[in-house]
Amino acid sequence: MKEPWTRDEASAAGQVFEDRLWALFMEQSRGHLHVFRPLLDRGVDGLLHRLSDGAYFPVQAKGRSSLRKGRVQLLVAADSVTDDHVVIVAGEVVEGGVGPSMLVIPTPDFRHHALLTTADGLPVYSMSFSMQPRSKGRWAPWITPSDRLVERFGVPLGLPALAIAPEPEPLRRGPLGFLGETEIARVLAQAERLNLFRPFPDLETVELAVRHLDTGRVLGFQIKTVSVDRASPNRPVDIRIASFRPAPTTYFTVVAWMPDQRRFHDECLVFPSEDLLQFARRAGPHYMFEFQPGSKRQRRLDRYRRPVATLAAETEGLLSDP
DNA sequence: AGGATTCCGTCGGCAAAGCG
DNA sequence: CGCTTTGCCGACGGAATCCT
Numbered sequence: 001m002k003e004p005w006t007r008d009e010a011s012a013a014g015q016v017f018e019d020r021l022w023a024l025f026m027e028q029s030r031g032h033l034h035v036f037r038p039l040l041d042r043g044v045d046g047l048l049h050r051l052s053d054g055a056y057f058p059v060q061a062k063g064r065s066s067l068r069k070g071r072v073q074l075l076v077a078a079d080s081v082t083d084d085h086v087v088i089v090a091g092e093v094v095e096g097g098v099g100p101s102m103l104v105i106p107t108p109d110f111r112h113h114a115l116l117t118t119a120d121g122l123p124v125y126s127m128s129f130s131m132q133p134r135s136k137g138r139w140a141p142w143i144t145p146s147d148r149l150v151e152r153f154g155v156p157l158g159l160p161a162l163a164i165a166p167e168p169e170p171l172r173r174g175p176l177g178f179l180g181e182t183e184i185a186r187v188l189a190q191a192e193r194l195n196l197f198r199p200f201p202d203l204e205t206v207e208l209a210v211r212h213l214d215t216g217r218v219l220g221f222q223i224k225t226v227s228v229d230r231a232s233p234n235r236p237v238d239i240r241i242a243s244f245r246p247a248p249t250t251y252f253t254v255v256a257w258m259p260d261q262r263r264f265h266d267e268c269l270v271f272p273s274e275d276l277l278q279f280a281r282r283a284g285p286h287y288m289f290e291f292q293p294g295s296k297r298q299r300r301l302d303r304y305r306r307p308v309a310t311l312a313a314e315t316e317g318l319l320s321d322p
Numbered sequence: 323a324g325g326a327t328t329c330c331g332t333c334g335g336c337a338a339a340g341c342g
Numbered sequence: 343c344g345c346t347t348t349g350c351c352g353a354c355g356g357a358a359t360c361c362t
Contacts, residue, residue, distance in 0.1 A: 014346095064346080071333080075346080115335055126335065138334085 017063020017093045018045055021149075022200060024098070028150040031162030036197035036209045039185065043080060047197045047209050047218065048153055051162070054247030056218035057153055058083070058211060060107075062090035063098075071128040072103070078116065078123035081107050085216035087153075090129075091146065103129050104152040105142040113138050180225025180255045181207055183264055184311070191312035194319070212319035219318060220247075222273065224254045226291055228265065234292035239276065241285055246273040251318075255308065256293040264308060265293040271304040 022035040025048060036047035036056075048057040060081075064072045072092055081088070086107045092099030114125040129139040144152055151157060188194055188210060197209040208221045226235035237254055250273040256265040269291060279300040280287040292298060293305075306314060 073347085077344090117336060128334070130333075 014061070014063045017091065017098065018061045020093070020098050021059075021061050021063075021089060021091075022046060024146065024149055025153075026201075028147065028157060029155045030159050032159055033150055033153060033155050035200045037200045039189075039196045039198060042195045042213065043083060044086060044195065044197075044211065046200075047211065049199075049209065049220070050154060051245065052155075054220075054245075054249040055154075056209065056211070056220075056249065058086045058216065058218075060086050060088050062088060063093050064090070071130045072099070073126075073128035074114075075124050075126045078111075078125055081111060081125060083213075083216060084108050089149070098146050100146055101143050102146050102149065103139060103142050104144050104149065105139075109142065176225050176227055176257060177223070179257060180264075181223045183255055183308075184208060184221060184223050184253060187308060187311045188315060191316055194312070194316060210315055210319065212316065215319055215321055217319045218249060219315070220250045222250065222252045224252065226254065226256050227259055228256045228293060229258065229260055234290050234295065236288055237291050238283065238286035238288045239280070241282070241287060244273075244276070244287065246276065248272070248274065252276065253311070254291050256291065266307055266309070267293040267305055268308045268311065269301060269304045270306050270311065270314060275304075 022037075025033050025035055032051050034049040034051065036049060038044060038046070043060065044058040045061045046059045048059060049055075050057070062074055062076070064074075072090060074090055084107055087104060088107060088110050089102055089104050091102035110127070111125060114127040117124055117126050127139070129143060148157060185196055185208060188196055188208070193213045195211045195213055197211065199207065199209075207223050209218055210221065211218045222239075224237050224239070226237060228235055235256070239252075252269070252271050252273055254269040256268070257263075258265055276287060280289040282288075289301075290298070291301065
């Protein structure tokens with residue numbers, strides 16, 4: 001048994017707990033559940049993406065480095081558990097791993113069963129739960145063995161590992177793709193009520209997940225970048241068929257970099273992944289179509305053309321209640 | 323023997339201390 | 343100031359013990 005975490009190590013312990021949690025999800029789901037982490041912490045520590053149906057689960061992780069009489073105690077500010085979509089996952093950090101069981105509980109249930117008290121005049125929820133699963137306290141319905149976490153998110157244990165198609169090109173997403181992804185993140189970051197997430201690790205076809213802070217709805221953007229100039233104003237966009245997973249929550253956006261002007265074209269494409277086959281064709285291992293920003297001749301793409309500047313507002317609209 | 327009582331570890335709750 | 347840990351207390355419930 002090593003020395004207990006000191007005070008200034010406590011926040012580090014929280015980080016360790018988070019990382020072990022994400023690793024557990026990846027390990028237990030065999031690739032069927034992907035982890036996204038926030039670019040900016042706005043109350044959600046991670047998004048779990050269930051590949052079978054595209055569902056997203058926002059997760060708030062609560063790790064404790066010491067038990068209190070064999071129990072994990074949580075005191076959380078009331079205003080930090082107001083989002084009903086969030087699932088709280090709490091557990092213990094032990095040397096080299098996590099405790100044998102965890103609390104996996106939706107925020108509304110947590111608020112309902114925890115004690116609402118005050119700390120220095122501010123409302124705080126207080127609770128504690130035992131590591132022993134035999135206990136039959138009020139929290140028992142949400143206590144889960146740490147090695148069966150994914151079942152709480154609708155992913156059965158023992159699934160065959162999801163084959164990850166090896167990418168033929170060593171640089172599947174080169175500097176240009178990163179530039180486009182960063183541009184979309186920059187534009188979306190301007191929306192006050194959107195929270196951005198990136199996959200962790202970076203093997204998801206969805207490259208950016210966007211969550212609305214008010215409605216809790218999530219969509220994933222697959223970002224494609226083309227480079228256009230006078231000589232080649234019309235450039236192909238290809239999507240690997242092996243990794244293409246259309247889902248109602250998945251959208252594509254295509255931005256056009258203009259290297260001679262060192263900026264992006266004002267026009268981009270935004271379309272639901274389920275629309276792709278309406279205008280793309282098969283080309284070997286890829287689906288393919290051409291994008292020419294500003295063109296009047298690609299009629300089938302017209303309904304998806306957008307000014308980049310309106311992307312944030314458009315995304316907020318997509319995530320608002322219908 | 324059977325019911326009542328006591329005991330004790332666990333659980334829930336609350337406040338405050340500790341710490342950078 | 344924000345966050346986690348610590349101290350302390352009362353309620354609960356199962357089990358051991360006691361009483362008649």
